[in-house]
Amino acid sequence: MAKTRNFIHELVEKDIQEGKNTGRVHTRFPPEPNGYLHIGHAKAICLDFGTAEKFGGKCNLRFDDTNPTKEDVEYVDSIKEDIKWLGFDWEDRLYYASDFFDRLYDFAEQLIQEGKAYVDDQPADLISQQRGTPTKPGVESPYRKRSAEENLDLFRRMKAGEFKNGARVLRAKIDMTSPNMHMRDPLMYRINHAEHHRTGNKWCIYPMYDFAHGQCDYFEGITHSLCTLEFEIHRPLYNWFIDQLATDDYRPRQIEFSRLNLTYTMMSKRKLLYLVENDFVSGWDDPRMPTLSGMRRRGFTPESIRSLVEKVGITKTEGTIDVALLEHAVRDDLNKTAQRVMGVLNPLKVVITNYPEDKVEMVQAINNPEDESAGRRDVPFTRELYIERDDFMEEPPRKFFRLSPGKEVRLRYAYYVTCNEVIKDEAGEICELRCTYDPETRGGNSPDGRKVKGTLHWVSATEGVKAEIRLYDRLFNVENPAGEKEKEFTELLNPESLKVLPDCFVEPFLRSAKPLDQFQFERMGYFNIDKESTEEKLVINRTVTLRDNWSKQMNK
RNA sequence: UGUCCCAUGGUGUAAUUGGCAACACGUCUGGUUUUGGUCCAGAAGAGUCUAGGUUCGAGCCCUAGUGGGACAACCA
Numbered sequence: 001m002a003k004t005r006n007f008i009h010e011l012v013e014k015d016i017q018e019g020k021n022t023g024r025v026h027t028r029f030p031p032e033p034n035g036y037l038h039i040g041h042a043k044a045i046c047l048d049f050g051t052a053e054k055f056g057g058k059c060n061l062r063f064d065d066t067n068p069t070k071e072d073v074e075y076v077d078s079i080k081e082d083i084k085w086l087g088f089d090w091e092d093r094l095y096y097a098s099d100f101f102d103r104l105y106d107f108a109e110q111l112i113q114e115g116k117a118y119v120d121d122q123p124a125d126l127i128s129q130q131r132g133t134p135t136k137p138g139v140e141s142p143y144r145k146r147s148a149e150e151n152l153d154l155f156r157r158m159k160a161g162e163f164k165n166g167a168r169v170l171r172a173k174i175d176m177t178s179p180n181m182h183m184r185d186p187l188m189y190r191i192n193h194a195e196h197h198r199t200g201n202k203w204c205i206y207p208m209y210d211f212a213h214g215q216c217d218y219f220e221g222i223t224h225s226l227c228t229l230e231f232e233i234h235r236p237l238y239n240w241f242i243d244q245l246a247t248d249d250y251r252p253r254q255i256e257f258s259r260l261n262l263t264y265t266m267m268s269k270r271k272l273l274y275l276v277e278n279d280f281v282s283g284w285d286d287p288r289m290p291t292l293s294g295m296r297r298r299g300f301t302p303e304s305i306r307s308l309v310e311k312v313g314i315t316k317t318e319g320t321i322d323v324a325l326l327e328h329a330v331r332d333d334l335n336k337t338a339q340r341v342m343g344v345l346n347p348l349k350v351v352i353t354n355y356p357e358d359k360v361e362m363v364q365a366i367n368n369p370e371d372e373s374a375g376r377r378d379v380p381f382t383r384e385l386y387i388e389r390d391d392f393m394e395e396p397p398r399k400f401f402r403l404s405p406g407k408e409v410r411l412r413y414a415y416y417v418t419c420n421e422v423i424k425d426e427a428g429e430i431c432e433l434r435c436t437y438d439p440e441t442r443g444g445n446s447p448d449g450r451k452v453k454g455t456l457h458w459v460s461a462t463e464g465v466k467a468e469i470r471l472y473d474r475l476f477n478v479e480n481p482a483g484e485k486e487k488e489f490t491e492l493l494n495p496e497s498l499k500v501l502p503d504c505f506v507e508p509f510l511r512s513a514k515p516l517d518q519f520q521f522e523r524m525g526y527f528n529i530d531k532e533s534t535e536e537k538l539v540i541n542r543t544v545t546l547r548d549n550w551s552k553q554m555n556k
Numbered sequence: 557u558g559u560c561c562c563a564u565g566g567u568g569u570a571a572u573u574g575g576c577a578a579c580a581c582g583u584c585u586g587g588u589u590u591u592g593g594u595c596c597a598g599a600a601g602a603g604u605c606u607a608g609g610u611u612c613g614a615g616c617c618c619u620a621g622u623g624g625g626a627c628a629a630c631c632a
């Protein structure tokens with residue numbers, strides 16, 4: 001983040017040069033605790049914390065908890081965890097909008113006394129009607145001219161709990177004819193007899209977003225309030241309230257940027273919640289979810305997510321990022337760090353007929369060719385092995401470098417083997433291959449210098465470990481599910497987004513692996529250990545495949 | 557019949573007015589390779605939504621148009 005520059009950094013820089021807010025830079029990340037954070041939030045987090053860091057300022061974490069009926073501590077906890085995991089630190093600056101409920105209330109009374117706010121007794125639908133439309137001005141409420149005394153009395157009784165939900169609201173008195181709907185006497189407080197996750201039953205009136213956000217920024221000393229484009233139209237109102245509140249030159253400034261969209265995924269918290277509640281996915285941390293907890297479980301690294309955010313930049317144009325860029329970001333990171341290992345997803349048995357029956361021989365394998373310090377490990381080689389089903393073809397096409405009848409290939413780090421016989425079951429399915437090995441080729445090189453084109457991964461059938469491997473594909477079948485207006489979004493789900501392979505085999509090295517540990521299965525992709533994995537049953541997620549030029553060729 | 561925002565290769569971003577537009581991903585070639593991975597070398601692909609204007613000179617400034625988006629929740 002420190003390297004890149006964007007229009008927001010330019011504006012901040014200008015503010016500093018002009019000496020605004022005494023040259024301070026103080027940002028905030030303000031999630032509502034009503035759902036789990038997703039990769040779209042990661043963009044905001046990186047921007048908020050990254051901007052502060054770049055200019056030697058600070059960034060607060062503030063929970064925007066003004067709507068108790070939708071919010072929950074479960075979300076608070078997950079949000080904190082996800083931000084830390086991403087690599088950011090709010091230090092001692094953890095706030096809640098609810099911390100400021102008293103000050104907000106006092107400010108509301110102030111506005112009432114100044115004749116800038118009034119209590120409206122009308123029901124929601126009437127108020128909505130009177131608001132007009134974007135093209136037609138609104139009309140004033142009959143309660144607009146109430147005296148400050150009456151307003152104050154009513155507002156205090158609202159606070160005291162005298163009225164039921166929806167009976168009255170507090171409105172700012174601005175301009176019912178404004179072309180900006182948000183300036184047409186916006187609601188400041190509504191009555192909601194609900195228990196709040198922090199303030200309990202102290203309040204039965206809660207401030208609306210517009211009456212809370214900017215002021216909280218002000219109370220916290222925020223200088224740059226960065227948010228997504230949909231709040232652009234709120235900015236005049238944001239400034240209006242701040243102007244009523246401010247006692248000197250200090251002003252927080254709202255700047256908007258476009259949110260992150262990814263192809264084949266959906267960022268709506270509401271819709272993600274729907275998927276969770278209706279069991280379309282296993283939970284907020286289902287590895288197919290674009291949530292940070294889901295991506296973490298799937299095997300994405302914080303580095304890869306930060307790298308993606310860096311690559312996409314910050315602008316006001318609304319675009320959609322190709323998931324391929326995300327995939328590149330993980331591969332790029334994992335390639336440098338992931339322990340290499342061999343695992344067979346779709347096992348095909350191979351018997352080395354000229355290899356001793358009970359022999360277990362250790363061959364040495366490199367742990368990470370990109371990192372010499374990762375060292376080496378021993379992998380057991382035996383007479384009976386598994387190889388990938390896709391690595392054998394009875395009638396191979398041109399340029400098929402893998403195994404086929406009569407052909408010789410290298411088993412990685414072990415020996416050259418030649419296929420002599422194909423065994424099939426009654427159904428005609430290939431169920432076993434009989435091969436011979438060349439004892440002279442131990443380690444994978446032949447003393448006579450003969451070359452083999454193909455190198456296959458393998459796992460000992462007797463020493464290997466069985467595992468369940470879960471393969472994930474895009475959650476949605478269409479590039480832009482949010483843009484599909486005709487169909488219900490659940491109809492756009494990819495029915496094949498999860499494939500469970502119960503009978504995979506991995507090398508014994510994986511026995512000591514713990515949840516979240518990451519590996520590259522050579523030639524197959526990047527994988528990690530799932531949280532459901534136990535000593536009895538190894539459960540592994542595929543994060544992403546390796547780039548695969550061969551399958552690209554085959555598809556042409 | 558409003559206000560505001562946006563518009564650069566397939567995608568996402570650059571370009572402090574003045575060298576027929578740069579980078580990343582993706583795509584395609586070729587090389588290296590005990591991962592058809594990585595790495596290396598190279599290629600194709602836009603003339604900057606349109607029309608005017610300002611200027612010696614405009615992707616950058618102005619105007620109009622076109623296209624897309626936001627705004628009418630007691631949500632944030």
